[in-house]
Amino acid sequence: MEKRRRDGGGAVLRERDPEARRERLLEAAGGVFAETGYAGGSVREIARVARVNVASVNYYFGSKEGLYREVLLRAHRQVMEAEAEPEGGGDAREALRGWVGYCLRFVLLRRATHPVLGRLMAHEMRQPTVALSELVSLVIRPKFEQLAAVVAAVAGGGMGREASELAAHQIVGMCVHFDHSREVVERLGYRVPSGEAEIAALAESVAEMALGGLAGMVRSGKGLEKRISK
Amino acid sequence: MEKRRRDGGGAVLRERDPEARRERLLEAAGGVFAETGYAGGSVREIARVARVNVASVNYYFGSKEGLYREVLLRAHRQVMEAEAEPEGGGDAREALRGWVGYCLRFVLLRRATHPVLGRLMAHEMRQPTVALSELVSLVIRPKFEQLAAVVAAVAGGGMGREASELAAHQIVGMCVHFDHSREVVERLGYRVPSGEAEIAALAESVAEMALGGLAGMVRSGKGLEKRISK
DNA sequence: GGCATTATGAAACGCCTGTTTATAAACACT
DNA sequence: AGTGTTTATAAACAGGCGTTTCATAATGCC
Known part of the structure; x- marks a missing residue:
């Protein structure tokens, strides 16, 4: 079993702001899911809209379903407020x-x-x-x-x-x-x-x-x- | 460009009855589409239910959409009759x-x-x-x-x-x-x-x-x- | 009997999906 | 400066999709 050689990314400058990224993801997911439903929305599109790597979805929310649940909760909370x-x-x-x-x-x-x-x-x-x-x-x-x-x-x-x-x-x-x-x-x-x-x-x-x-x-x-x- | 060597199936005996196969496909597709909708139903499952090769769908109906249209027409005709x-x-x-x-x-x-x-x-x-x-x-x-x-x-x-x-x-x-x-x-x-x-x-x-x-x-x-x- | 035509099946193709992995940069702390 | 943790990324992974390819059985026809 040879270990495959991989290299993650070059010397790209990375913005580092977990809060903002989480928020952007939730925002983007809200829009995408609202448009096409849970099954219809893809994590890749959400990541694209949020200008974030695909892996971030799983990093922050565990899974597509986890992201969806948080989106739903957030939307509900916002409505209940106003x-x-x-x-x-x-x-x-x-x-x-x-x-x-x-x-x-x-x-x-x-x-x-x-x-x-x-x-x-x-x-x-x-x-x-x-x-x-x-x-x-x-x-x-x-x-x-x-x-x-x-x-x-x-x-x-x-x-x-x-x-x-x-x-x-x-x-x-x-x-x-x-x-x-x-x-x-x-x-x-x-x-x-x-x-x-x-x-x-x-x-x-x-x-x-x-x-x-x-x-x-x-x-x-x-x-x-x-x-x-x- | 080398031509890849493929061999299609051994000496399996094939039932040969185009009419029946077409009918079985329509029947199966009706059930599957009715259950999960057009997008939800997969040609592979339809073929499985109809006990037919996947390729047959395209052979008989051109495409998944073609199959769907015929299913819809058939269902409509049946209803209009009775x-x-x-x-x-x-x-x-x-x-x-x-x-x-x-x-x-x-x-x-x-x-x-x-x-x-x-x-x-x-x-x-x-x-x-x-x-x-x-x-x-x-x-x-x-x-x-x-x-x-x-x-x-x-x-x-x-x-x-x-x-x-x-x-x-x-x-x-x-x-x-x-x-x-x-x-x-x-x-x-x-x-x-x-x-x-x-x-x-x-x-x-x-x-x-x-x-x-x-x-x-x-x-x-x-x-x-x-x-x-x- | 031979031969073109039609059906059939296994596998490949290309593209998509959600998720995981390995690497690496940024930060916090000593 | 060195170390360890958190965060970010590109690529790989495993599997599904509709469709296509190609060899081959079965048939109809002369």
């Missing part, structure tokens, strides 16, 4: 409008305070990684339960827990559809909005259907948990 | 219920007459390939316009074309969400149905919200195209 809660108000119906608007803005607004997390979550829904469960319990579930509570409030006792949650899923479906299936929706002739005002208009339409739908459900007693019928 | 139109009935509201049920069955029923096309379409929505546009104009748009017409009928002239189509998108969103974001939805505690009966129940809930929502929209005049207000 959080604009869906404005409630005392009225339940108004709260529902607020939630829908918040959700649509989160999903459709690209230049918002969370340019990465929204995209990462979209990719996670499409092709989940090991991080999805964490993401669900950390950011998705709280928001969802919030919505379910609002739904129950709108129904005013007319709907049980299961029914409220099902309705909440349907409402979420209406919101995320415009981002999730954007390619199809746009090919069908609807220009998915990206500006605040247009998004607000879309939100009103979605909230309108949700509110009307809930009213109908309560009226017909479909959502009533302990209904006597058969 | 088509169960969403039962209409004279009533517009009943027609809407029928459409929602049809869509949910298409998306959620795994052992239906179209075990492949539904999955392929889901993948196309997530990460479109060159085939998406064709798919939209061939199968998605007709169904969508059908729904939009039903919506307009339910509204009974109370909604313009744009508004009906927007509402139709929202309804589609409610349906596909349960398949599209299945991983998230299930982690939130909702067991996405896979049997006929449960799907029908879900369909009723979705249709209920759609109908109630449309009623609300018409009542509030939100959807009215040439509304005078301001």
Whole structure:
């Protein structure tokens, strides 16, 4: 077994600033992963964008997956810091409008305070990684339960827990559809909005259907948990 | 330039049946692509499943993309043959219920007459390939316009074309969400149905919200195209 | 029977991926 | 100045991908 002769790099002057490099890597990875998802983004491209050697990724984060986890955590932390809660108000119906608007803005607004997390979550829904469960319990579930509570409030006792949650899923479906299936929706002739005002208009339409739908459900007693019928 | 010496295989007996091989390849490719999408499925795995040499893929279909296109076409043809139109009935509201049920069955029923096309379409929505546009104009748009017409009928002239189509998108969103974001939805505690009966129940809930929502929209005049207000 | 045509299979090609290794420069401390 | 640790780099590694090459079986045809 002969030992192969290797020589690492010539006399290149090296900038030495671990913090900055780590940061650059996280920044670059955020952008790349947000664009193409976990599987789609390659460490080599990330390293290129961050102007850093490929090996640095493993040096700082252990593996591609480790880097991804940190990116996700960072994005989540940033969003949680600058959080604009869906404005409630005392009225339940108004709260529902607020939630829908918040959700649509989160999903459709690209230049918002969370340019990465929204995209990462979209990719996670499409092709989940090991991080999805964490993401669900950390950011998705709280928001969802919030919505379910609002739904129950709108129904005013007319709907049980299961029914409220099902309705909440349907409402979420209406919101995320415009981002999730954007390619199809746009090919069908609807220009998915990206500006605040247009998004607000879309939100009103979605909230309108949700509110009307809930009213109908309560009226017909479909959502009533302990209904006597058969 | 020396010519390298190669020898192709010993004296293995070869089954020779081009038709059957082509068919086996299409079958296998259907399964693999349906499971993991175009990018996710590898020609090597397809060849393995079809018990066929890798080179056969290119021999018969020119390329991976060629194979994919034929799979898509085949799946579409099969569905179009054994088509169960969403039962209409004279009533517009009943027609809407029928459409929602049809869509949910298409998306959620795994052992239906179209075990492949539904999955392929889901993948196309997530990460479109060159085939998406064709798919939209061939199968998605007709169904969508059908729904939009039903919506307009339910509204009974109370909604313009744009508004009906927007509402139709929202309804589609409610349906596909349960398949599209299945991983998230299930982690939130909702067991996405896979049997006929449960799907029908879900369909009723979705249709209920759609109908109630449309009623609300018409009542509030939100959807009215040439509304005078301001 | 001989011969061109069509199918088939094993291996190679070229390019990509994430990760590891060996080398070396920069720094901290004695 | 010398030593040891941390950080940076180029190259190698191992394996996957879609595709191509080339020898060879099996077939159809004269």
